Amino acid sequence: MSYELLGITVLWIFLFGYLIVASIDFGAGFFSYVSSITGKRHIINNVIERYLSPVWEVTNVFLIFFYVGLVGFFPDAAYYYGTALLVPGSLATILLAIRGSYYAFSTYGFKNNRVYMFLYGVSGWLIPAALSTVLAVSEGGYITEQGGSITFAFGKLFTNIYPYSVILLALVSVLYISAMFLTYYAAKAEDSAALEVVRKYALFWSTPTILASLFVFYAIRGHNLDHFNNMVSNAWMFILSFLFFLIAVFCVWKRRNYGWAFACVVLQFGFAWFGYGKAHLPYVLYPYVNIHDSITNPSMATALIVVFILGLLILIPSLFLLLRLFLFDANYVKGNKTKA
Amino acid sequence: MFNYDPVLFSRILTGLTLFVHIIYATIGVGVPLIIALAEWIGIKRNDPHYLLMARRWARGFTVTVAVGVVTGTAIGLQLSLLWPNFMRVAGQAIALPLFMETFAFFVEAIFLGIYLYTWDRFKNRMVHFLLLIPVAIGSSASAFFITTVNAFMNAPRGFDMVEGQMTNIQPLLAMFNPAMPTKVSHVLVTAYVTSAFLLAAIAAIAAIAMLRGRNHTYYKKALRLTMTSALVFALASALIGDLSGKYLHEYQPEKLAAAEWHFETTDKASLILGGILTEENEVKFAIKIPFALSILAGSTPDTVVKGLNEVPPDELPPLRPTHYFFDSMVFIGIYLTLVALWYVIWQRRKRKTGKPISRMLLWAIVIGAPLAVMAIESGWMFAEIGRQPWILWKVMTVAEGATTSNHVDTMLWLFALLYAVLTLTAIRVLIRMFKDNPAEEEIAALGIEGGTKI
Ligand code: HDD
Ligand code: HEM
Ligand code: HEM
Numbered sequence: 001m002s003y004e005l006l007g008i009t010v011l012w013i014f015l016f017g018y019l020i021v022a023s024i025d026f027g028a029g030f031f032s033y034v035s036s037i038t039g040k041r042h043i044i045n046n047v048i049e050r051y052l053s054p055v056w057e058v059t060n061v062f063l064i065f066f067y068v069g070l071v072g073f074f075p076d077a078a079y080y081y082g083t084a085l086l087v088p089g090s091l092a093t094i095l096l097a098i099r100g101s102y103y104a105f106s107t108y109g110f111k112n113n114r115v116y117m118f119l120y121g122v123s124g125w126l127i128p129a130a131l132s133t134v135l136a137v138s139e140g141g142y143i144t145e146q147g148g149s150i151t152f153a154f155g156k157l158f159t160n161i162y163p164y165s166v167i168l169l170a171l172v173s174v175l176y177i178s179a180m181f182l183t184y185y186a187a188k189a190e191d192s193a194a195l196e197v198v199r200k201y202a203l204f205w206s207t208p209t210i211l212a213s214l215f216v217f218y219a220i221r222g223h224n225l226d227h228f229n230n231m232v233s234n235a236w237m238f239i240l241s242f243l244f245f246l247i248a249v250f251c252v253w254k255r256r257n258y259g260w261a262f263a264c265v266v267l268q269f270g271f272a273w274f275g276y277g278k279a280h281l282p283y284v285l286y287p288y289v290n291i292h293d294s295i296t297n298p299s300m301a302t303a304l305i306v307v308f309i310l311g312l313l314i315l316i317p318s319l320f321l322l323l324r325l326f327l328f329d330a331n332y333v334k335g336n337k338t339k340a
Numbered sequence: 341m342f343n344y345d346p347v348l349f350s351r352i353l354t355g356l357t358l359f360v361h362i363i364y365a366t367i368g369v370g371v372p373l374i375i376a377l378a379e380w381i382g383i384k385r386n387d388p389h390y391l392l393m394a395r396r397w398a399r400g401f402t403v404t405v406a407v408g409v410v411t412g413t414a415i416g417l418q419l420s421l422l423w424p425n426f427m428r429v430a431g432q433a434i435a436l437p438l439f440m441e442t443f444a445f446f447v448e449a450i451f452l453g454i455y456l457y458t459w460d461r462f463k464n465r466m467v468h469f470l471l472l473i474p475v476a477i478g479s480s481a482s483a484f485f486i487t488t489v490n491a492f493m494n495a496p497r498g499f500d501m502v503e504g505q506m507t508n509i510q511p512l513l514a515m516f517n518p519a520m521p522t523k524v525s526h527v528l529v530t531a532y533v534t535s536a537f538l539l540a541a542i543a544a545i546a547a548i549a550m551l552r553g554r555n556h557t558y559y560k561k562a563l564r565l566t567m568t569s570a571l572v573f574a575l576a577s578a579l580i581g582d583l584s585g586k587y588l589h590e591y592q593p594e595k596l597a598a599a600e601w602h603f604e605t606t607d608k609a610s611l612i613l614g615g616i617l618t619e620e621n622e623v624k625f626a627i628k629i630p631f632a633l634s635i636l637a638g639s640t641p642d643t644v645v646k647g648l649n650e651v652p653p654d655e656l657p658p659l660r661p662t663h664y665f666f667d668s669m670v671f672i673g674i675y676l677t678l679v680a681l682w683y684v685i686w687q688r689r690k691r692k693t694g695k696p697i698s699r700m701l702l703w704a705i706v707i708g709a710p711l712a713v714m715a716i717e718s719g720w721m722f723a724e725i726g727r728q729p730w731i732l733w734k735v736m737t738v739a740e741g742a743t744t745s746n747h748v749d750t751m752l753w754l755f756a757l758l759y760a761v762l763t764l765t766a767i768r769v770l771i772r773m774f775k776d777n778p779a780e781e782e783i784a785a786l787g788i789e790g791g792t793k794i
Contacts, residue, residue, distance in 0.1 A: 057449035060409055064416060065442045071420055072435030075428045082424030086745040089421045094758050097410035101762050104406030108399065109769030149744065296432055303436050303511040311443035318450045318474070325454055325461075 003301040004291040007073035008284070010308060011066055012277045018062035019128075019273065020177065020266060025059045026124035027178020028052055029103065031201065033121025036114070044194045047186045049107070055326070056103055058319075060096070070284075072304055076294035077284050084143040084152035085134065092130040099123040125174060132170040136163040139224045140286025165219035169212040173269070176205040180248065180265045184258040185327075199252060206249045210242075213272065224286065230279035237275030244268040347739045349748035350422040353755060355724070357415045359717060360759045364408030366716055369483045369528065370535025371401050372476040378565060379469045389558045392782060393565070395459065397539060400770055402456060407766050409449075414755070422748065426731055426741030429506060433499050434489050436511040441485035448478030480528060487527045491519035494723075495591055496732050518591050522584040529580060530719065533573040533676060534712040540566035541709035542774060544702045558779045563697075564687065567705065571680035578673050582636060589637035592733065593646035595726035598657045599666035600633050601626075605647040608634055613667060621659075657728040665722035672715035679704045 028048045035041040071078040081089075099120050106116035137143060139162065142153050157163045179202035186195040221228040231238070244267040251261035282290040295301060375394045382390030420427050451474040462468050498513030499506040543562035588596040600612055601621075611633040615626025631641040638645075648656065682701055689695065727733060731741040 055453055057405070057409060057453060058446070060413060061442065061445045061449050064413060064445060067416065067420075068435075068438050068442050071427060071431055072439050075431035075435070078420040078431055079424045079428035082420035082422075082427060083743055083745055086421050086743060086751060087747055089417055090751045090754065093414045093417050094754060096413055097758055097762065100410040100413070101406045101766070104403055105765055105769050108402050109773060296435060297507070297509045299509050300432060300435055300511050304439055307436065307440055307443070311440070311446075315443065315446055318447060322450050322454060325458065 003298065003305070004073070004282075004295040006305060007069070007295070007301065008281070008291050011069045011073065012274070014062055014069065015066045016270065016273050018059070018066060019269065021055070021059045021062060023128065023174045023177035024181045025052060025056060025178075026099070026127060027174045027176075028182060029099070029121045029124040030175065031178065031182070031198070033117045035197070036112075036117055040197055044182070044186075044197050047182060047189055047191055047194045047198075050189070051182075051185055051326070052103075052107075055322070056100070058322070060100060063096075069304075073296055073301065074284055074289060074291065074294045075296055076289045080143055080145075080150060080285055080288055081134070081137075083150040085137070087154065088130065088133055092127065095123045095127045095130055099127060125171065128170040128174050129167045132166045133157060133163055136166045138280070138283070138285050139220070139227060140283075141223070143285065143288070145288060160223065162216075162219040162223040165212070165216045169209075169216050172205055172208040172212050176202065176209040177265060177269065179205055180252065180262050183252055184262040187258040199255070202252050203249070206245070210245060227279055227286075231275060234275045234279055237271045237278070241268050241271035241275065244271065344746070344749060346744055346746070346748045347742040349752050350742045351738065353748060353752045354415070354418060354422055355721075356752070356756060356759065357411060357418055358720065360763065361408065361411040361415050362716060362720060363713055364404050364411060365483065366531045366534050366713070367401070367404045367538065368408045368479050369531035370533075371397060371404070371539070372472060372479055373532060374535055374539055374566065374569060375401065376469070376472045376476050377569065378562075379472065381565065383465050383469055387561075389561050389783070390565075391465075392558070392779065393562055396774070396779060396782070398456060400773055402452075403766055403769050403773070405452065407762050410762070411759070421745075422743050423731070423741045424743055426736065429504070429736060429741075430492075430496075430732055432506040433496070433509050433511065433514040434492050437485040437488045437492075437515050441482045444478045444481035444485060446478075447474050448482065451475045451478065483527055483531065484524050487524045488515045488517075488520050490723075491523040492517050493731065494523070494727055494733050495519035496735050501735060519587060522580060522587045526577065526580045526584050526719075529573050529576040530712075530716060533570055533577055534709075534716055536566045536570035536573060537676065537705070537708045537712045540570060541706045544705040546778065547697070548699065548702050548706070556779065556783070558783060560697075563683070563705070567680055567683040567687075570676065570708075571684050574673070574677040574680050578677060581670070581673060585636040586638065589643070589645065592727075594648065594651045594655070595657065595662070595723075596637065597646055597648045597651070598659050598662045598726055599722060600645075601648075601659060601663055604649055605644060607642050607644045611636065612663075655729065657726050662722050662726045665718040665725070668718040669715045669722060672711045672718070676708055676712060676715070679708050 028051070032041065032045060032048050035044050102116050102120040102123070106113060106120060110116055136157065141160075142156055144151055144153070179198055182198040183195065183202045186192075186198050217228075217231075220231070244264040248261045248264035248268060251257045251264070282292055284291060284294065296304075375397045378390045378397065379394035381387065382392075382394060451471050455468070455471045455475060458468055458471065492514055495517040496514070497517040498510040498515075500508045540563055543559045543566065547559045547563065585596065601615075608631050610631060611629040613627040613629065633645055634641050634643040637643050648659075679701075683705065686695075686697060686701060690697075729737045729739070731738045
């Protein structure tokens with residue numbers, strides 16, 4: 001595998017990791033807020049809090065990792081996106097800041113403060129939508145370079161349908177992924193009251209998710225035909241994705257194998273994500289940044305890959321420990337206090 | 341007001357974000373170390389007061405970490421949003437430490453999460469203590485890596501510049517540049533002093549109230565721990581600060597000359613404290629310490645210190661801010677050392693005389709905390725403004741590195757609002773956390789009053 005392919009694959013994997021953990025996190029925050037309005041908070045909040053509290057900071061690092069890695073492997077990306085995306089990038093940053101800090105303020109300082117819960121619940125839900133516009137921009141047509149200066153057609157984001165389709169997909173899939181995970185977690189916690197609530201959420205959001213995915217397919221065809229055709233030649237990945245969706249929803253509907261159901265959700269998004277990404281290559285930004293011309297110098301690329309491998313040696317056991325203590329420890333999940 | 345200039349606004353916005361981030365980052369680097377000390381002593385001596393100390397500090401720490409993380413995310417993204425040209429060129433050489441930093445964050449984040457939620461989960465308390473080690477190492481390591489990036493900007497190495505492109509890159513040489521040793525160590529120890537003073541101030545405020553009737557050994561123990569470490573780190577800061585001066589003399593003489601309003605190259609140069617600079621570049625009302633600048637620069641009075649006369653006029657950093665920021669930092673450094681020394685001497689004497697701690701000393705400690713933060717800010721302002729006009733010293737100017745985008749001004753206002761709101765809320769949350777739940781109540785609730793066993 002060449003440096004550039006290895007680099008972009010690693011980054012895409014981490015962005016996928018972010019997609020999953022952040023969706024769980026942001027969706028849970030949103031449900032937590034919504035349930036406080038509808039008076040169901042006392043039912044589901046224990047489950048949400050027990051999972052969320054120890055992991056929120058880790059979620060953010062996945063994003064940092066992707067971003068720093070992208071800029072490191074492909075410095076041109078920093079140049080084009082950086083110049084063009086000042087405003088949307090800053091707005092996304094502000095959302096991230098509000099979400100992260102108000103979550104902590106609310107959890108460690110002012111418990112059950114409505115305003116704080118609103119701030120982190122809603123900002124979290126909007127973050128994926130804001131970040132997904134970058135994916136829309138990456139399809140080309142918004143950033144143009146003329147005579148060495150870069151312009152960004154911000155208004156076009158609102159007049160094309162493709163960005164809307166991506167944003168819509170982001171908004172609904174966050175809720176779907178999160179509800180599917182919480183269903184699994186509540187089942188593990190043997191908290192049947194919470195399970196009833198989140199299972200309904202999961203089933204409810206499954207249909208919009210699949211409709212929004214189809215809408216994206218339709219919209220990308222009108223926007224970037226090359227990319228669309230590439231996706232069609234990788235159709236098997238999207239078909240598998242759909243099959244996993246069916247299995248996941250079937251299990252939850254039949255009230256069985258919640259663990260496998262969530263695994264299928266991950267696979268559903270995994271196949272779609274890597275199918276989309278594979279078809280996007282070699283471009284990081286149509287048509288200016290492609291992975292072959294924009295890769296950093298070989299000695300830096302080697303150094304980054306070496307560090308990445310060494311880093312994984314520390315990271316994987318640590319993540320494993322985190323999961324073992326908070327996700328796979330039955331006593332913790334059920335809220336029993338025990339000494340291990 | 342004035343013409344829109346993206347370079348100017350990018351500088352202000354970067355400076356603002358770093359100004360805010362560095363406060364939380366300093367706490368993030370220093371506080372885990374001190375929490376670790378407290379928990380370790382608590383376990384070794386089987387003293388529940390120290391364990392409670394660790395627990396209370398860790399609770400407050402989560403709030404500052406949260407703001408540290410989000411402001412750090414902001415500065416990280418702003419590096420590309422505001423300095424795209426810089427990142428495109430320098431990214432070729434500095435990606436390595438930035439990338440390593442993310443692993444340090446990962447480790448810190450994972451173990452902090454585990455640490456906070458496993459206080460009573462292990463039979464062997466040492467296991468819980470050990471979880472803090474990766475947090476402390478992770479945050480100090482992230483400071484290490486990011487500071488090597490800043491060091492690289494001051495002493496760029498490990499590449500050749502050909503037609504505006506970096507070639508022949510040696511990532512390790514870029515990281516381990518001549519500015520790195522002093523910069524990294526100075527940043528780390530000053531973070532430790534500042535954190536020690538911040539925690540000491542919390543105990544001192546409670547102790548001042550304590551003289552009015554609240555009396556608890558918990559606060560005495562907290563003060564002893566924090567002030568003793570503060571003395572060690574304050575001495576180390578001054579020592580490494582001295583070495584930083586020697587680094588500047590070797591590699592960035594114009595920064596040192598600017599800070600000291602040193603216009604003519606001479607030996608036996610004197611150090612200038614305070615004063616004002618007239619339009620004609622005359623120094624007035626300053627205290628001059630003979631030979632001191634030569635000694636700072638090279639340990640002997642005979643050291644020849646380069647003057648500003650050797651710097652091309654268009655490469656002169658702004659003279660006034662650098663001098664005043666440098667002076668504030670050094671003054672505060674001396675103040676912190678003296679206060680810590682005062683405390684330690686009082687502590688030794690008390691064993692014989694039994695004299696209680698004086699209010700003056702307690703107030704001196706309280707004032708030390710905001711001063712320490714000001715020293716950190718002044719130090720950075722001095723280091724960054726003293727590097728002007730370069731973003732990459734002698735390679736790229738700030739103006740060349742900046743974005744050309746419109747709207748930087750609007751973003752500046754938005755971020756200023758954001759940071760104000762975040763900081764005010766964080767302060768509110770922290771005050772409530774410590775004030776509404778004072779240690780002695782928590783001690784009483786846990787039933788560990790006066791005892792040594794939980
Ligand atoms: C509590 C904070 C604090 C204290 C008490 C001191 N410093 Fe400092 N200093 C810093 C906090 C700091 C800093 C914020 O950490 C800086 C900014 C950039 C850097 O590398 O460290 C710094 C930079 C810095 C530099 C510039 C290095 C460079 O640009 O590469 C010098 C020469 C000194 N310091 C010297 C001193 C001396 C002689 C001190 C005597 C007591 C001193 N500092 C105390
Ligand atoms: C965290 C501590 C730091 C603080 C408090 C700090 C402070 C500042 C300030 C006040 C400015 C504005 C200077 C001026 O306008 O003259 C500035 C500029 C800048 N800093 Fe630093 N700095 C820090 C560390 C860093 C690091 C580690 C980097 C690089 C990774 C960095 C990159 C920059 C850049 C790109 C600019 C704009 C260019 C310039 O004005 O020199 N800074 N910083
Ligand atoms: C331009 C300079 C800087 C950049 C780009 C930067 C970037 C970041 C980022 C992205 C985070 C969030 C990481 C997470 O999600 O956990 C962060 C947090 C942090 N940064 Fe910075 N940083 C800079 C300067 C500094 C400096 C100079 C220090 C140390 C002296 C520092 C120490 C920390 C620490 C300890 C944290 C962890 C959060 C906390 O404990 O408060 N950073 N930084």
